[in-house]
Amino acid sequence: MTVALRRRIARLAAAAGLLVTVVALLIAPATPASAHAVLESSSPAAAAVVPSGPSEVVLTFSESVRKVPGKIRVIAPDGSRADRGEPSFGGAVVTIPVDPGGARGTYLVSFRVISADSHPVSGAFTYSVGAPSTPPVDDGADSRANPVVGTAVKVARFLGYLGLVLLVGPALVLAALWPRRLSRQGPARLAWAGLGLVAVATLADLWLQVPYTAGGGLFEVTGEGFGSVIGSAFGAAHLVRLGLLAASAFLLRPLLARPVGRADAIILAVLGGAALLTWPLAGHPAASPAPAVSVVVDAVHLGSMAVWLGGLLMLAAFLLRQADERELGAILPIWSRWAALAVSALLLAGTVQALIEVATPKALFNTTYGQLLLAKIALFAVVIAVAAYSRQLVRRRIAAERPAPVRRAVWVELAVTVVVLGLSATLVQTTPARTAVAGPSVAEAGEFSTRLSSPLYSLEVEVSPAQRGNNSVHLFAYGKDNLPLPVAEWRATAALPSAGIEPIEVPLLPLSDYHAYGDISLPAAGDWQLKITVRTTDIDQATVTATVPIR
Template sequence: MTAATLRPHRRLARLGALAGLLVTVVALLLAPATPVSAHAVLVSSSPAASAVVPSAPSEVVLTFSEPVRKVAGKIRVIAPDGARADRGEPSFSDTVVTIPVDPSAGRGTYLISYRVISADNHPISGAFTWSVGAPSTPPTDSGSDTRADPVVETGVKVAKYLGYAGLLLLVGPALVLGALWPRRLDRRGPARLAWVGLGVLAFATLAELWLQVPYTAGGGLFDVTGAGFGDVLGGTYGTAHLVRLGLLAAAAFLLRPLFAGPVGRTDAIILAVLGGAALFTWPLAGHPAASPAPAVSVVVDAVHLGSMAVWLGGLVMLGGFLLRLADERELGAILPVWSRWAALSVAALLLAGTVQALIEVATPSALVDTTYGRLVLAKIVLFALVIGVAAYSRALVRRRTAAAHPAPVRRAVWVELAITAVVLGVTATLVQTPPARSAAEVAGTPDTFFTTTLSSPIYSLQVELDPAGRGNNSMHLYAYTSDNRPQPVAEWKATAALPSAGIEPIDIPLLPLTDNHASGEINLPASGEWQFRFTVRISDIDQATVSATVPIR
């Protein structure tokens, strides 16, 4: 094309980009103003868990650490006879959820199960019991399941992974074609790769919107309704994804001339602005927007994501095209520039990742005591391996032998990409895991209440003992998987002993309330450091025993 024929095409591309931006602005204007908050946890309830009250309440009140949103039909109160005791729709006011209850439902033990949505768009679920007059056999609730569908949970992680992969496959070719691509080489291969990346990213964004409906509601893959979609699109999560789609549409019009040949400074600046804006849609739809320092978290997460896309996308272009097609003279000019880019990207990754980890993990102990912290540690180890390989590649470039003998560099590049593919998988899981700071937000319980979480290779066990004193005590056990989902249990066993007083292990009778929740009553006759042991069997062959020392006053 001549310069005269290129001008109308570029004007058309800019008009297309402007149309995409208008779609983005409309999505932003329609976005609701929602408060910024952290991953919510239940801090108290009335009646309290395991409490025995003299008369039936007319309402149950749940108080969370941060504002929550409703999931239709997922808050239920079951009376001692197994019938529904809740009446009408629960009301949501900031951090408080109020559920009207039939006060004539009778004496005995009640069960409440709930599922709500926290500010970072992750579902929060749980269940507990209380009694009117005196405890009875706890009812079961076969009509409500607050657990997330495992297929949907896996699908969400796969969609996140595809989104990251599409982003780097788009950013890498666009950046290299715009700044490093030799004029004599055909641009069709990288252009096709970039279009694939754009398509994968758009598909992943749409898939995330679809999956968010059953993910929040706790349904199956195809349990998607118009009302559910409306709820998702009306929140910050849906708005961020719609904005991303609008920005991708706007960028697509400017990418076509870039893939055909060099573009002017104006188009390059517009593309950079669109790309930078799109990066912010990831943190705005996840944990960073709900962190204790949202402005800092959103910025560093966008920097972290952008640095990843530049580095890994550039590696794909280097290993897939440049080291194979460019001659020695061209590589001699390209590799030093790329080496500087990679060094800056890695430095930005390290800085942004460190800041984000400090905010989300909160305490050193949370690194090893929470799933989120352990995933961060795994990511650090993998990243250290990548840095080692990258340092080797950089050393080859500095020796100025890589241009003449690119094979060692090419091998190092593919090793980097192989390890970082695993890092992306860990990241896709990490963004779906409640931050470690949330695990540290323990309910404001009285001093006489004991709670702890015990870990084994096949489950984690939350233990609650009330009042943790001499005499009668109520115990509640909750089993969870390694990714914090309810773990169905086939058999529960528990014992308590006080070796210092010569008290041998006492069996604690346990009654399953739900498939991951059991309770029991025990009389502890003396003060001291009691040794509790819990054996949980989750299948015919899988069981593990954990223990805890509980101070009894």
């Protein structure tokens, strides 16, 4: 096959990749400008007593939501299923058909849906027909995100970012800065490893999204669940990314082997820019109050990060060790200007992101998202200081004569930014600060979490949003083997001794044999004492206490 024919095939593949991108973005489901849905109302209302059984239960959320297969249920007083047929979804309204001729007593409604930014939202409430009775237990209602799955999602995101750095750095440096006399084999291997990491992380994202949204284990993936993910905007963005990676590989191969023409480099850059857009299209930015701005800004932020860190890696691993003084004298001033532009873009994009996702100083300091962002800013400041030192060495031409000091500074930058990447992977899975302040959801707020131990059991306690006013309490009991422990009875009280507030009973609703849920209004800020008694048999019970800081 001639070189001209190979180039023609590569360009056709690249054009096909761009066409796939455009088509997928056009057919992807539109998402509204918000994130992390909140249940605003229901009919019948929570805790309501109605004279006769309704023919349907209607849930109204703060935004459009999507279905998680099998995770919306209505349980009758005798523990049987009262819902009839599949629930219907109409934007923010979910309608569940139920049997109107059911028994008198208390019914349990449990739900788990997917909000506009691809994160799950779950909760439960009861209503009664005729008169209240002992609430039923739904063994299938517990759909909390599996801890292993939650960790795996963050790891996959981190590997995707790392792969992007390994791919972009070698491609950029080989295209514009690499000395002709040096072998391209090392950087080429790094770039292929980066491409492979991004592809594997993308496939892992698609797989993990099924148990993450459904609340199952790592391998609890059904065809219906996977089909639901593939048919969503999240799935479309990931499929487009895979298509663009495949198309880019055709142009990447000649670039890694030898210098290529300007046209091929431009097409490869366009493909890379389109691929960058798939990250924000599958996360918080696509569901922000200003989605168009957020998506572009996040893509710029991600691209600048990849250029900067990828270039630093190429300097540290290859150029500062293999290039001679004359070559470094030509390369380093150019790289210094590129790095300055990349850092400036990072700062500008980060500022815009913070204004959109955080919105207020209160949200910056009083939410998990805001606190993680502050930690990221602090580490970024350290990196900027080290980068400024390196830039001074370049300006004074010390780097070309004595590259060792610059090499050490570059490795420090890379070490700190690995931590920054880890924080970024966590941030994309955390409720945006603006949403947490406005109205956090039951499943995602998680402002306070602790694990308590007793001789009989260990108890995981989650309170959200850990602020004055209405709070949700989730309790999970585990045995000494760390497996779910069936509970016969739950009791809990909350008190604030410093303000003279006596213990207030927390009404708890068993969602499964080891998971209970309750709502309580905490009227004042302070360190509340949450006392929980768990009875596991007729005679075995133990009490544990948690101190919950309420702001």
